[in-house]
Amino acid sequence: MATITCREFLSYLEPWMEGERSQDVQAHVRTCAHCTSVIKDLEMIHSEARGWNPSEQDAPERVWTALREQLEQEGLIRGTIPTRQQAARGQALRAGWFAGLFPRLPRPVLAGAYLAALVAVAFALSGPVNKRVNEARWLKGTQISTSPLSAQLNFAEQNSNSYVTRSNPVVAASLHQNLAIVDNYIALCEKSVSEEPQNEVARDYLYEAYQQKADLLTQMTERGENVQ
Amino acid sequence: MSSSHFVPAQWLPKANWKTAGLLVPSLLLCSAVSAAPHRQEQHFKVAAHPVITIHNPNGLITVKAWTKSEVMIISTPASDRIEVDAEQMGNRVDVSTRELSDSVAPDDMRADFQINVPEDAELQIHNDAGNVSVANVLGDMNVETVAAGVDLEDATGYLTVKTVGGSFTCMRCAGRIEASSISGNFRLLDLRSYHVWAQTSSGNILFNGQFLPNGTYSLKNYSGVIEVRFSPGDSFDLSATSLKGKVNNEAKLTPPPHQRHFMPRWGNALFGTFNEGRAKIEMTSFDGTINILKRD
Numbered sequence: 001m002a003t004i005t006c007r008e009f010l011s012y013l014e015p016w017m018e019g020e021r022s023q024d025v026q027a028h029v030r031t032c033a034h035c036t037s038v039i040k041d042l043e044m045i046h047s048e049a050r051g052w053n054p055s056e057q058d059a060p061e062r063v064w065t066a067l068r069e070q071l072e073q074e075g076l077i078r079g080t081i082p083t084r085q086q087a088a089r090g091q092a093l094r095a096g097w098f099a100g101l102f103p104r105l106p107r108p109v110l111a112g113a114y115l116a117a118l119v120a121v122a123f124a125l126s127g128p129v130n131k132r133v134n135e136a137r138w139l140k141g142t143q144i145s146t147s148p149l150s151a152q153l154n155f156a157e158q159n160s161n162s163y164v165t166r167s168n169p170v171v172a173a174s175l176h177q178n179l180a181i182v183d184n185y186i187a188l189c190e191k192s193v194s195e196e197p198q199n200e201v202a203r204d205y206l207y208e209a210y211q212q213k214a215d216l217l218t219q220m221t222e223r224g225e226n227v228q
Numbered sequence: 229m230s231s232s233h234f235v236p237a238q239w240l241p242k243a244n245w246k247t248a249g250l251l252v253p254s255l256l257l258c259s260a261v262s263a264a265p266h267r268q269e270q271h272f273k274v275a276a277h278p279v280i281t282i283h284n285p286n287g288l289i290t291v292k293a294w295t296k297s298e299v300m301i302i303s304t305p306a307s308d309r310i311e312v313d314a315e316q317m318g319n320r321v322d323v324s325t326r327e328l329s330d331s332v333a334p335d336d337m338r339a340d341f342q343i344n345v346p347e348d349a350e351l352q353i354h355n356d357a358g359n360v361s362v363a364n365v366l367g368d369m370n371v372e373t374v375a376a377g378v379d380l381e382d383a384t385g386y387l388t389v390k391t392v393g394g395s396f397t398c399m400r401c402a403g404r405i406e407a408s409s410i411s412g413n414f415r416l417l418d419l420r421s422y423h424v425w426a427q428t429s430s431g432n433i434l435f436n437g438q439f440l441p442n443g444t445y446s447l448k449n450y451s452g453v454i455e456v457r458f459s460p461g462d463s464f465d466l467s468a469t470s471l472k473g474k475v476n477n478e479a480k481l482t483p484p485p486h487q488r489h490f491m492p493r494w495g496n497a498l499f500g501t502f503n504e505g506r507a508k509i510e511m512t513s514f515d516g517t518i519n520i521l522k523r524d
Contacts (some may be wrong), residue, residue: 132368168286168334171356174375174393178410182431185450192471199494201471205450205514212410212429219374219392223356 005030009035017042167223175220182216185209266308272299272316277367279350283324286338286357293347293364298467300344307336350385377412413452428452436523439464439507450514457523458502465505471495472515478522 001023004012009032012025016039029035167175189206196202274297287306299321303312309332314323325339338358345351350367353360356374361381369386371378374392384403389396391409398405400419409428416424419437422444426433429450436457439445445464447454450470451473458464458479465484468475471494481500496518511518 168337168357170286170334171374174357176391181411185429185514196494199471201469201494201512202514205471209429209450216392216410223374 006032006035013038013042017046171223175216175223179213179216179220182209182213186213266305267474268301268303268305268312270301270303270314272314272321273297273299274299274316274321274346274349275319277319277348277350278344279320279352280345281320281322281324281338281352282341282354284339284341284355284358285325286334287325287355288340288358289343289353289355290341291343291345291351291353291360291362291365293349293366294344295347297346298344299346299349302342304340306338306340307332309333309336310339312339313340334478360451361521366500372430438462439509441506443507445500445509447510448512449516452513453517453519454511454513455519455521456509456511457521459523461503463503463506464509465501465507466509466511466520467499468499468509468511468518468520469495469497470513470516470518473513473517475518475520477520479520 007030009025015021016025016029022071029039094211186206186209189202189209192199192202192204250478276297278299280291280299295479301312301314301321301323303314303323305312305325309329310327312323312325314321318331322498323341324471325337327337329484340358345365346353347364351362351365351369351371353362353369354373355371355376358376359379360371360373360376361379362369362371362383363381364383368387369380369383370388371380372390372395375394377395377397378389378391379397379399380387380389381399383398383401383432386404387398387401387406389398389405389407390411393411394409395413395415396407396409397415398407398417398419400418400420401416404423405416405419405421406423406425407414407427408437409431411430412428413431414426414428414433416426416433416435416437419435420440421437422440422442424435424443424445424447425514426435426446427448430452431448431449432452433449433454435445435447435455438461439458441463444454447456466479466481468477473496475498477498479500479502481498481502484499484501496520511520
């Protein structure tokens with residue numbers, strides 16, 4: 001029998017990935033398909049990360065600072081950064097579970113992996129919400145899981161735009177055009193979800209649209225990096 | 229005494245223009261030749277099941293299978309500011325296009341390839357723009373593009389195709405197919421695949437192939453048209469749902485024998501079995517149209 005909730009489990013995610021697995025947490029994972037799915041996704045990302053090329057250039061430090069802060073705010077990892085003024089902050093950002101999870105990973109790729117993971121976590125969080133009957137709660141549950149995601153993707157979009165402008169015009173145009181398509185779908189799905197909060201199909205489409213946007217932003221960042 | 233003394237003065241300018249008239253085109257021709265793209269042909273001996281990776285930012289990539297245990301790469305860069313590297317590491321041949329200076333114009337970052345590989349080769353191709361065409365290769369394949377279209381013919385194995393806006397056409401393919409895009413159109417023609425998973429957001433999906441027993445066929449988009457063609461002898465279990473669009477059906481379906489675990493309560497949905505229901509077809513759209521039509 002599970003002794004912690006899904007939300008509580010998120011605070012144990014970092015130690016879990018580092019190998020610290022208490023009995024309570026193990027019990028929860030054994031009985032919760034959603035959290036098991038999150039772990040599998042992260043392990044898969046970790047596994048994929050090992051094969052990626054470490055020689056690519058880094059994204060600006062502010063991207064990683066913001067990502068780390070966002071992870072901490074969402075309780076996905078614990079805060080380990082002492083102060084903004086510390087000169088070694090850049091290295092500290094890479095230390096710990098976040099970097100340990102992706103030891104050889106270039107940062108633009110890691111940004112994409114993070115966005116993908118964020119979508120997976122948001123989707124996992126939506127699972128327990130599905131069971132609720134009250135429509136307002138459904139809507140609130142969706143907003144809880146998608147609001148940080150939306151904000152994060154918008155932030156990533158600003159950075160990606162600055163990268164991709166240096167890319168091949170045909171490729172850049174295609175990426176921007178398709179980003180607009182995905183943004184439009186996100187808006188339509190959000191409208192649909194707000195109108196019918198219990199509509200699982202609309203919710204699935206919404207999460208998939210977020211996933212597509214995350215993938216697209218990753219590609220934009222990578223393409224920008226390649227032409228530097 | 230120099231011979232120039234015998235040349236009338238009024239001739240001199242004329243003679244110089246004549247010389248210049250000959251020299252300038254010659255020089256231009258020489259410079260054009262030196263800047264012209266240099267076609268390069270390379271051969272690599274390989275063993276069974278070689279892996280060929282290609283990374284190219286822009287260009288036409290044509291891959292064909294042949295019976296030789298050899299990989300032949302003919303590359304044509306668009307300018308002398310880029311270079312095509314091809315190297316062999318064991319049974320893997322890596323091909324990549326790289327820039328020779330920091331300030332290469334995007335138009336110059338283009339290279340076309342004609343590649344011949346053994347039938348059992350595995351391919352991994354990244355080509356952002358242009359086109360990718362592969363024929364008769366039986367090994368696994370992974371193709372990723374942004375705007376480039378992808379055309380596969382007579383391919384088997386595990387085929388994964390991912391584009392952003394590029395279209396995807398698969399003719400007479402067999403094996404397992406997984407394709408995703410945002411705005412690319414998919415045309416899956418004369419297939420003999422047991423597993424097809426195709427997802428595009430705004431693109432259309434046309435499936436005109438066999439539904440093999442125990443095969444699974446999942447076609448999904450956001451808008452656009454999903455169309456499947458069936459023959460009287462086909463046998464499938466069908467699920468078609470469009471949240472805000474239409475579902476048009478020409479198949480005489482029998483209702484599902486028992487209640488399904490998951491029955492969507494929204495949109496236009498259609499469930500049923502055609503003949504014995506050996507294959508499984510799932511089609512889902514947000515506001516697109518789904519057509520289930522008889523094959524001509």
